[in-house]
Amino acid sequence: MSGDQGRLACDVAVIGAGTAGIAAEAAARKQGARTLLIDPEFRGTLCASTGCMPSKLLLAAAHAAHDIRRAPVFGVHAEGLRIDGKAVMQRVRDERDHFVAATRESFDKLPEGVAIRSRARFTGPNTLVLEDGRQVSAKAIVIATGSTTLIPAPLKDLGDRGLTNETIFELPDLPESLAVIGGGPIGLEMAQAMGRLGVKVTLFDKSRTLGKARDPQVAEALQHAVEDDMTLRLGCDTSAKPVxxxxxxxxxxxxxxxxxFSHVLIAVGRPPNLEGLGLDQSGLALDDHGTPLFNRQTLQCGDAPVFMAGDADADAPLLHEASDEGAIAGSNAAQYPVVTPDQRKTAFSMIFTDPPHASVGIAPPSALMGRADYSNQGRARAEGRAMGCMVVHADPQGRLLGAEFCAPGAEHLSHLLVWAIERGLTAMDLLSLPFYHPTLEEGMKPALRDICAKAGQHQPANQDSACPPGA
Known part of the structure; x- marks a missing residue:
C-alpha cells in the first residue's frame, strides 16, 4: 500500500469487514496483493454479534427448559421449574461477547495500515472516497458490506419495543409477550426459543408455508414442530402501533x-446493505433492486474490476457461503484482469428449530424421490422425539441431487447428505455403507430404498433389514 495524507493506493480494496470481507482481504493478501480493509466499525461478524451465535445461545436455554418439561415422558419428574429471564439474557450476551472478541482479535493481527475505519463510496470503477475526504485508488474492489435490517412501513416507529435480530439480544429480561413478524429462519428460531422460555408468542407471516419449505409433507412437519410453542397466524398482513x-x-x-404485545420482533428479511456506496458512480449494471449484477462462479460484476461477496450480493445469505464467496472474490480481485471461475458448493441451509429443518442441493421436478417417516423411527421413539419426515431426490441413475427434511438430528443428517452429493454418490452407495443400530441415520434407509427401486436397482444384500420400521 502506498499514498500520502490525502490519497491511498492499493491492489485490492475490500469494503466491509464481516465474514465475506475478512475472507476476501485474506485471500487477496495471500496472492501477494497490497490490501485495504475498510469498515466504519470493525465490530465483528454479523454471525458472532447478532446472528448465528447469540441465537443459538438463546436456543440452548430454551432446549434446556423444554427437556425438563418433557422429562415425565421417561418417568423423570423435576419439580419447580423456574426460568430466570435476566440470567438467560445475561448469559447470551456474555457468551456472545466472547465470540465477538475472538473475531475482533483477528483485526489486530492485520498488517499495519490495512484496516481503515471509515465508510467508503465509489467515485469511479477503481476509486473510492472515505468519510474524511481521503481518496482510494485500487486495481480492484470487493463489495462485502453485508445486509441490513428490513423494517416495512407498517412496522416502523415502534420505539424500543420494536425489535430486530440486532436488538433483541440486548433485552435485559425476557419479554412478557412477543409478536414475531416473519416465518423465516430468524423468526422461527426466536419464536420457538422465546415460547419454550415461557414467553407468550404469536408468529405472523404472509405465507402459509413456514421457512420456505418446498415439500408439502416437510412443510407440515415443520409447522407441527413449532405450533405447540406459539400461536401461528399465517397468510395474513400485519401492521403495528405503540400503545x-x-x-x-x-x-x-x-x-x-x-x-x-409487550414487544414485536421484525424478522421479514435482510436486504443488501448498499446504501451510501455511490453505486451510480461505479459504472456497474444494477438489477431492479439496485444490486450489482455479478457472476456466481467468479463473483465479478460484468467485466469491471469490482467483485461482490457475502450478504451484499443477495444470493446465499449464509456464513459458509459468505466465507467461500469472500475467498473467491478476493483471489480473483488480486489476479484481475485474470479471473478464474470456481465450482460453487452444493446449496445447503438450516433452520435450528426443534426438530431442525434442513435443505440440501437442488433437484428438478423430474427427479426421483424417496421418502422417510420419522414419526415411528426407532431411535427417535426411544428418545421421545419421534416426529417429522425426509424427502430425498436423485437423478435416473440414483445419483443424489438434494434433500429436504424436518426430523430429529437433521443438522447432522443433512451434513451426511450434502457430503454425499458433493462426492457424486448414489442412494445405492449410501446403502452399501455401514449403519449402526439403533441410530437416527437408519431413518434415511426407506428414502434411499425408494430411490433404488425407482432407479431399477436392487439394494445390497447386507442391507436387508430384519428390524421392523420402528425398531
Missing part, C-alpha cells in the same frame, strides 16, 4: 384481529 404498555398488532387475511 400504553406495549404494541398493538393488527392483522388481516384469513381472519382479522388485533392484540397487544
Amino acid at each position: 400504553n404498555g406495549g404494541v398493538m398488532v393488527e392483522w388481516s387475511g384469513g381472519d382479522n384481529g388485533q392484540a397487544v
Whole structure:
C-alpha cells in the first residue's frame, strides 16, 4: 500500500469487514496483493454479534427448559421449574461477547495500515472516497458490506419495543409477550426459543408455508414442530402501533384481529446493505433492486474490476457461503484482469428449530424421490422425539441431487447428505455403507430404498433389514 495524507493506493480494496470481507482481504493478501480493509466499525461478524451465535445461545436455554418439561415422558419428574429471564439474557450476551472478541482479535493481527475505519463510496470503477475526504485508488474492489435490517412501513416507529435480530439480544429480561413478524429462519428460531422460555408468542407471516419449505409433507412437519410453542397466524398482513404498555398488532387475511404485545420482533428479511456506496458512480449494471449484477462462479460484476461477496450480493445469505464467496472474490480481485471461475458448493441451509429443518442441493421436478417417516423411527421413539419426515431426490441413475427434511438430528443428517452429493454418490452407495443400530441415520434407509427401486436397482444384500420400521 502506498499514498500520502490525502490519497491511498492499493491492489485490492475490500469494503466491509464481516465474514465475506475478512475472507476476501485474506485471500487477496495471500496472492501477494497490497490490501485495504475498510469498515466504519470493525465490530465483528454479523454471525458472532447478532446472528448465528447469540441465537443459538438463546436456543440452548430454551432446549434446556423444554427437556425438563418433557422429562415425565421417561418417568423423570423435576419439580419447580423456574426460568430466570435476566440470567438467560445475561448469559447470551456474555457468551456472545466472547465470540465477538475472538473475531475482533483477528483485526489486530492485520498488517499495519490495512484496516481503515471509515465508510467508503465509489467515485469511479477503481476509486473510492472515505468519510474524511481521503481518496482510494485500487486495481480492484470487493463489495462485502453485508445486509441490513428490513423494517416495512407498517412496522416502523415502534420505539424500543420494536425489535430486530440486532436488538433483541440486548433485552435485559425476557419479554412478557412477543409478536414475531416473519416465518423465516430468524423468526422461527426466536419464536420457538422465546415460547419454550415461557414467553407468550404469536408468529405472523404472509405465507402459509413456514421457512420456505418446498415439500408439502416437510412443510407440515415443520409447522407441527413449532405450533405447540406459539400461536401461528399465517397468510395474513400485519401492521403495528405503540400503545400504553406495549404494541398493538393488527392483522388481516384469513381472519382479522388485533392484540397487544409487550414487544414485536421484525424478522421479514435482510436486504443488501448498499446504501451510501455511490453505486451510480461505479459504472456497474444494477438489477431492479439496485444490486450489482455479478457472476456466481467468479463473483465479478460484468467485466469491471469490482467483485461482490457475502450478504451484499443477495444470493446465499449464509456464513459458509459468505466465507467461500469472500475467498473467491478476493483471489480473483488480486489476479484481475485474470479471473478464474470456481465450482460453487452444493446449496445447503438450516433452520435450528426443534426438530431442525434442513435443505440440501437442488433437484428438478423430474427427479426421483424417496421418502422417510420419522414419526415411528426407532431411535427417535426411544428418545421421545419421534416426529417429522425426509424427502430425498436423485437423478435416473440414483445419483443424489438434494434433500429436504424436518426430523430429529437433521443438522447432522443433512451434513451426511450434502457430503454425499458433493462426492457424486448414489442412494445405492449410501446403502452399501455401514449403519449402526439403533441410530437416527437408519431413518434415511426407506428414502434411499425408494430411490433404488425407482432407479431399477436392487439394494445390497447386507442391507436387508430384519428390524421392523420402528425398531
